[in-house]
Amino acid sequence: MKITFKINGSEKTLEVDENTPLLWVIRDTLDLKGTKFGCGKAACGACTLHVDGEAVRSCSFPIKFAEGKEITTIEGLSHNGKLHPVQQAWMEEVVPQCGYCQPGFMMATAAMLEKNPAPTDDDIDTAILNVCRCATYYRMRKAIHRAASIMDESTYQ
Amino acid sequence: MNEENLIVKKKKGFSRRKFLVRSSIGVGVILGTGFLTRGLFKRFAARLVNTSEPVYLGNIDDPGMWFEITIDNHIILHSPKVEMGQGTFTGLAQIAADELEVTMSQIQVVHAATTSGNVDGFGTGGSTSIAGLWNPLRELAATMREMLKNEAAKQLGIDVSELVVTNGTITAGNQSRTYGEIVKEVHEWTIPDVPPLKKLKDYKFIGKPVPRVDLLDKVIGSPIFGMDASMPDMLYGAVSRPTKIGATYVDSDTSKAEKMPGVVKIVKEPDFVGVIATSRMEAENAKNALNVTWKTEKNWEYQEIEDMIRVGKGDPTVIQREGNSSKLLKSEDGVIISEYKSPIGAHAQIEPNGAVADVEGDKATIIISTQVADITRKEVAKRLGMDKEQVVIQPTFLGGGFGRRLHTPNAIQAAVLSRSVGKPVKCFYNRQEEFQNDTFRPPTHHVLKAKLNDEGKIDAFEHNVSSGDVMYGSALLPGIVGTILGSDVGAWRGGMIQYSKIPNYEAISWRVKLPFATSWWRSLGLLANTFAIEGFMDELAVTANKDPIQFRLDHIQNDERGNRLIEVIKTARDKAGWNDQVINGKAMGFAASTDANTPVAQIAEVSIKNNAIKIHKVTCVIDPGLAVNPDQIRAQCEGCIIMGISASMFEKMNVRDGQLEPIIYGPYKMALMKHAPKEIDVVILESSETPGAVGEPPIGPIGAAIANALFRLTGKRLREMPLKPG
Numbered sequence: 018m019k020i021t022f023k024i025n026g027s028e029k030t031l032e033v034d035e036n037t038p039l040l041w042v043i044r045d046t047l048d049l050k051g052t053k054f055g056c057g058k059a060a061c062g063a064c065t066l067h068v069d070g071e072a073v074r075s076c077s078f079p080i081k082f083a084e085g086k087e088i089t090t091i092e093g094l095s096h097n098g099k100l101h102p103v104q105q106a107w108m109e110e111v112v113p114q115c116g117y118c119q120p121g122f123m124m125a126t127a128a129m130l131e132k133n134p135a136p137t138d139d140d141i142d143t144a145i146l147n148v149c150r151c152a153t154y155y156r157m158r159k160a161i162h163r164a165a166s167i168m169d170e171s172t173y174q
Numbered sequence: 175m176n177e178e179n180l181i182v183k184k185k186k187g188f189s190r191r192k193f194l195v196r197s198s199i200g201v202g203v204i205l206g207t208g209f210l211t212r213g214l215f216k217r218f219a220a221r222l223v224n225t226s227e228p229v230y231l232g233n234i235d236d237p238g239m240w241f242e243i244t245i246d247n248h249i250i251l252h253s254p255k256v257e258m259g260q261g262t263f264t265g266l267a268q269i270a271a272d273e274l275e276v277t278m279s280q281i282q283v284v285h286a287a288t289t290s291g292n293v294d295g296f297g298t299g300g301s302t303s304i305a306g307l308w309n310p311l312r313e314l315a316a317t318m319r320e321m322l323k324n325e326a327a328k329q330l331g332i333d334v335s336e337l338v339v340t341n342g343t344i345t346a347g348n349q350s351r352t353y354g355e356i357v358k359e360v361h362e363w364t365i366p367d368v369p370p371l372k373k374l375k376d377y378k379f380i381g382k383p384v385p386r387v388d389l390l391d392k393v394i395g396s397p398i399f400g401m402d403a404s405m406p407d408m409l410y411g412a413v414s415r416p417t418k419i420g421a422t423y424v425d426s427d428t429s430k431a432e433k434m435p436g437v438v439k440i441v442k443e444p445d446f447v448g449v450i451a452t453s454r455m456e457a458e459n460a461k462n463a464l465n466v467t468w469k470t471e472k473n474w475e476y477q478e479i480e481d482m483i484r485v486g487k488g489d490p491t492v493i494q495r496e497g498n499s500s501k502l503l504k505s506e507d508g509v510i511i512s513e514y515k516s517p518i519g520a521h522a523q524i525e526p527n528g529a530v531a532d533v534e535g536d537k538a539t540i541i542i543s544t545q546v547a548d549i550t551r552k553e554v555a556k557r558l559g560m561d562k563e564q565v566v567i568q569p570t571f572l573g574g575g576f577g578r579r580l581h582t583p584n585a586i587q588a589a590v591l592s593r594s595v596g597k598p599v600k601c602f603y604n605r606q607e608e609f610q611n612d613t614f615r616p617p618t619h620h621v622l623k624a625k626l627n628d629e630g631k632i633d634a635f636e637h638n639v640s641s642g643d644v645m646y647g648s649a650l651l652p653g654i655v656g657t658i659l660g661s662d663v664g665a666w667r668g669g670m671i672q673y674s675k676i677p678n679y680e681a682i683s684w685r686v687k688l689p690f691a692t693s694w695w696r697s698l699g700l701l702a703n704t705f706a707i708e709g710f711m712d713e714l715a716v717t718a719n720k721d722p723i724q725f726r727l728d729h730i731q732n733d734e735r736g737n738r739l740i741e742v743i744k745t746a747r748d749k750a751g752w753n754d755q756v757i758n759g760k761a762m763g764f765a766a767s768t769d770a771n772t773p774v775a776q777i778a779e780v781s782i783k784n785n786a787i788k789i790h791k792v793t794c795v796i797d798p799g800l801a802v803n804p805d806q807i808r809a810q811c812e813g814c815i816i817m818g819i820s821a822s823m824f825e826k827m828n829v830r831d832g833q834l835e836p837i838i839y840g841p842y843k844m845a846l847m848k849h850a851p852k853e854i855d856v857v858i859l860e861s862s863e864t865p866g867a868v869g870e871p872p873i874g875p876i877g878a879a880i881a882n883a884l885f886r887l888t889g890k891r892l893r894e895m896p897l898k899p900g
Contacts (some may be wrong), residue, residue: 034435034455041454045410050402051395053573055524056605060839063524091395104393111385111805114813115259116392117399117525117573142848148839150523150574151259152816154850156809 022083024049025093035081039073040064042080043090051091051120055148062147065121065128066090072128091120094127102171103127106164114151122147126161135165239291240314241270243322247342247354249276251283252291255303256545257388258575259813260869261806262303264386266311268379268802269304273315273372276342276353278384285569288551293567297546299577299694301770301867304802308865313368320369325356374800374863383805388571398571400543401602403530409438411591411601412461413448415611418470418832419690423447427465434460441594448587450595458604473832474689479518485621485638488686494670497678502634503623511623512713514706515894518827518834519615519695520842525573528602531588533558538565538589543572545579557586558593577694581613606837614827614834615695616642616665616688620706630718632676632729637707640684641665641699642692664693668700668874671707672768673729674736690834696814697870700769701821701877705895708765708878713891721754722882723747723764738861739766739773742795746775749857750793756887760790763883767874770867772798776815776875778851780883782899789819789880791853799866801858807868811856814872820845822877822895843896 018035021028024047033042038057043049043066052075055063059077066075067089068082094101100108103123113119122145129136129144136144141161149157242250251270257263263283271281286293296302319339326344327334329351336346342353374380391398414426426447428440436456441448447464451457482488503509529542538558544550547567555565572579584603592599603611621638644664666683673679715725727743730736743766746752753762759781766775779791794811801807824843828835836842881892884899892898 037453037455045454048404050397053399053524054401054526054602056839058605058838060605061524095394100393107393108385108389111389111809113259113386113389113392114261114809115257115523115525115572115574116388117523119392120395123393138852142846145847148522148524148844148846150521150576150817150844152813152820152845152850153809154816154845154847155812155852155854158847158850158852 018081020080020084022085023087025089033080035079037080038076039066039078039080039083039088040075043075043088049090049092053117053120055118055121060148061118061121062125063118063121065124065147067124067128070128070131072125091124094123101127102167103130103160103164105167106160110156110160110163112153112156112160114153118147118149119153122149122157126164130161130165130168134168136161239286241318243353243357245354245358247280247352249274249281249342249353251281252286253283254286254292254294255307256285256298256547256569256572256575257283258298258545258572258579260303260810261386261803262298263388264384264806265304265802266307267387268382268384269308269311270315272377272379273312274319274342275339278379278387280342281387283387285571287566287568288547289566293547293569295548297549297580298575299545299580301772301869301871304865305867312371316369316371317366320366321363322353322356324364324366325360326351329356329359380802381800381804383803386806399525399573400530400541400570401525401528401573403541403570404600405530405532405541405598408530408598408600409450409452409595410454410457411448411450411588411599412457413446413587413591413601414461414464414466415603415607416468417606417610418468419474419829419834420472421468421470424467424469426467430465431460431463434463436460439595440464441591443590446587448591448601450591450599470832472689474829475831476829479617479688479829482686482688483617483619483640483642485619485640485684488640488684490682490684492680493666493683494679494681496676496680497634499634499636499678499680502625502678503636509623509625510714510717511621512710512893514620514622514709516618516702516705517825517895518617518829519821519825520609520612520827521574521576521578521614521695522609522839522842522844523574523576523578526603526605526608527579527582527584528600529582529585529588530598530600531585531592532598533589533593534596536560536564539568540566540585540589541568541570542582542585543570543579544582544585545572545575545577546582549580550582550585553582554585554589558589576696577698578613580694581691605839609827609837609842610834611691612834613691613693616644616692618665618699618702618706620703622706622710624710624714626714626718630720632673632714634678635671635673635676636679637669637671637681637703638684639666639669639682639699639703639706640686641702642686642688644692644694644698646685646687664698666703667698668703668767668769669707672739672766673711673726674731674733675729696817697769697873700767700870700874701818702895704765704767704874705822705877705881708767708875709881709891709893712763712765712878712882712885716885723752726766735768735771738797739768741859741861742766742773742775742797745857745859746777746793746795749795749855750777750779750791752777754886761883761886763879763881763886765875765878765882767871769871769874772796772867772871774871774874776872776879778876778879778883780880780887782884782887785900787823787880787884787897787899789849789851791855792851792876792879793855793857794872795857795859796868796872797859797861798868798871799860799862799864801860802865804858807858808856810868811872812854814870815854815876816845816850818873818876819849819851819880822880823849823897826896
């Protein structure tokens with residue numbers, strides 16, 4: 018089917034099988050490799066991105082549902098060459114180890130902070146359900162709180 | 175260089191002479207700009223499509239390059255070790271930068287390819303990377319610096335003694351040359367003797383918590399992993415993999431798959447069948463349409479596996495003996511006996527295994543997340559009937575290693591598919607295939623026996639561990655080691671007794687070959703063995719009515735090794751404010767281990783709420799020798815602690831109707847954000863001027879520390895992982 022959507026601000030029209038997971042369209046057709054494959058069953062969150070601002074596990078999101086939507090991937094999280102507060106906080110806390118799952122966590126965090134700009138530890142526990150095998154959770158929690166305070170202090174748009 | 179030094183180096187697996195000769199070949203110049211944005215794959219792609227960038231002055235097919243120096247005065251370090259999260263690239267960059275006299279921002283680390291750099295024949299694992307390269311890399315970097323100075327002296331017409339090096343620029347009076355400028359003019363290098371290394375106190379980066387060199391790439395989602403690689407005109411492959419234990423491929427009916435959309439070719443080999451299609455989904459769908467006949471001898475059940483792993487079955491080897499414990503423990507009179515168990519563990523690294531392969535004519539190129547590039551290379555060459563030299567392995571950043579990437583049949587499969595179609599092919603596992611074709615951490619069974627004397631001190635102690643193969647299941651064990659030891663060094667890692675004051679002790683390893691692949695899993699046997707030994711030590715302390723920490727200290731000799739262990743234990747006790755009482759519903763548990771000569775002590779603070787174990791705080795004291803990067807040592811401790819919590823509280827593979835299960839995250843329970851302690855206090859003690867092991871030792875004590883805390887909390891001793899509070 019022919020499908021049109023916005024990705025990281027630019028409009029794309031593609032001819033693609035309607036049931037292809039959004040993840041593979043993004044990775045292989047659009048060549049944006051920051052969104053990762055982990056399980057293909059929406060169980061690990063490595064493929065998390067935003068569809069109209071909502072965190073979505075793109076491995077289990079058929080492309081047909083992307084029609085007319087605005088999609089943001091990790092590549093589009095930063096603006097005008099400036100890192101998103103979540104990425105900034107991730108840098109400052111030196112969170113990543115192997116780094117593979119981290120874009121998914123950062124996208125999940127950014128979406129959470131849009132709705133809940135000052136999450137408690139319990140809020141974080143409830144909202145962030147991705148899997149990190151290097152188990153960087155300890156620093157991620159610190160980075161999430163730090164990102165919240167960066168967003169609070171900055172005029173970041 | 176004198177002969178004696180050469181022999182010493184060779185014994186360690188390094189030849190200094192070779193290093194230096196190779197480093198001279200490797201000094202090249204990269205023309206063009208954009209050093210910082212030129213990622214691994216851009217470079218690789220550029221080479222494939224033969225653009226003018228990058229250009230090496232040296233022949234890129236000459237093996238052994240360590241450093242490249244660019245015209246814009248940057249150093250590219252070709253790492254023989256892979257970066258899988260452990261921070262090795264950062265440590266190596268610090269080490270090289272200090273001796274080369276450049277800043278951290280002037281140095282970039284890339285994975286050496288088998289044809290352009292030194293790929294460590296051992297591979298990456300066993301917490302050996304920084305410790306192993308500490309001296310060779312400093313010597314190489316210092317020699318490189320001296321070579322540059324000698325050339326600068328020639329070019330400037332000034333005696334070398336008058337030159338000063340700062341940030342990659344050599345100055346003498348009002349004249350100066352950058353390394354990049356010097357390199358441009360050199361036609362033949364002269365290799366000096368290895369110069370004296372700097373004093374530790376003069377290092378600017380070694381010992382400092384500098385940020386990871388791969389930090390920005392990992393925060394902006396750069397395409398640095400094996401699964402991100404691509405090549406021009408690439409197709410997608412999928413290989414049918416067995417779901418049942420021990421299943422071997424017989425034949426397949428491909429008629430339905432052939433008609434599936436996007437299918438380019440079906441490839442039938444004697445040992446597997448695969449499909450090639452124009453997209454990943456098409457390849458997966460066509461693979462699912464294959465009708466494959468597998469031969470399975472038997473439908474295994476978990477109980478049968480568990481029955482195999484029993485102390486007393488299989489081949490025993492005494493791995494440690496002091497005094498005569500077996501005599502003292504023979505009669506049952508006054509002997510304390512306990513049994514401990516650990517389950518089958520999956521690696522569950524998030525990036526699946528796979529490869530991008532391009533086999534054309536007499537050359538094969540493989541881009542792959544591998545811990546063993548050299549072994550991968552040999553295996554691919556063998557399968558393709560090529561010489562090793564015809565195969566290029568380009569390792570990438572690993573989306574988790576943990577021992578999962580020591581076996582790389584995925585490289586062979588991708589290569590065979592590519593050859594059959596004459597184009598590059600990308601072929602990866604799906605998650606079910608990962609879970610069912612993992613090289614698992616083997617289950618273990620432990621029998622511990624001890625006898626206390628009248629003063630409550632241990633008179634005799636025995637640890638028996640039964641385990642599936644670890645080293646024997648691995649491509650890394652040289653045959654000779656197996657012959658000499660007759661036991662599985664990996665299975666008993668952490669299984670020896672560190673309490674050297676006990677007059678009689680013995681450790682015995684029972685080797686069992688399981689029907690599915692078992693191999694290295696971060697720290698090998700350490701987690702399970704420490705769980706058993708340190709749980710049992712806690713039991714003995716309770717029986718002797720002693721404080722569990724003091725009880726341990728009472729059993730350690732005051733030798734060099736013992737003193738380091740004593741120091742981490744005492745520091746943990748003081749730092750955590752040790753108390754063996756239940757306070758506000760929380761209890762502390764203690765455990766310690768010594769792995770690869772790195773002692774670690776941990777105290778876990780634990781409570782139980784709604785029948786769930788909650789870990790509030792972990793105090794971790796580690797003595798890794800010299801701390802090259804204290805922040806990354808902390809990160810490894812934090813990661814080990816939470817991964818260890820995951821393994822000891824949640825993870826377990828089951829075997830049912832011949833299949834290993836679960837086949838997906840979620841049902842394979844793992845620690846998530848909510849399970850991670852909110853407080854982790856890491857203390858680093860540096861007892862030596864040489865760096866030691868870091869990536870695995872801190873995973874040792876955590877399971878036992880939690881179980882010991884739970885005993886204080888509930889009075890119930892948990893001797894089986896995963897720990898169940900009820």
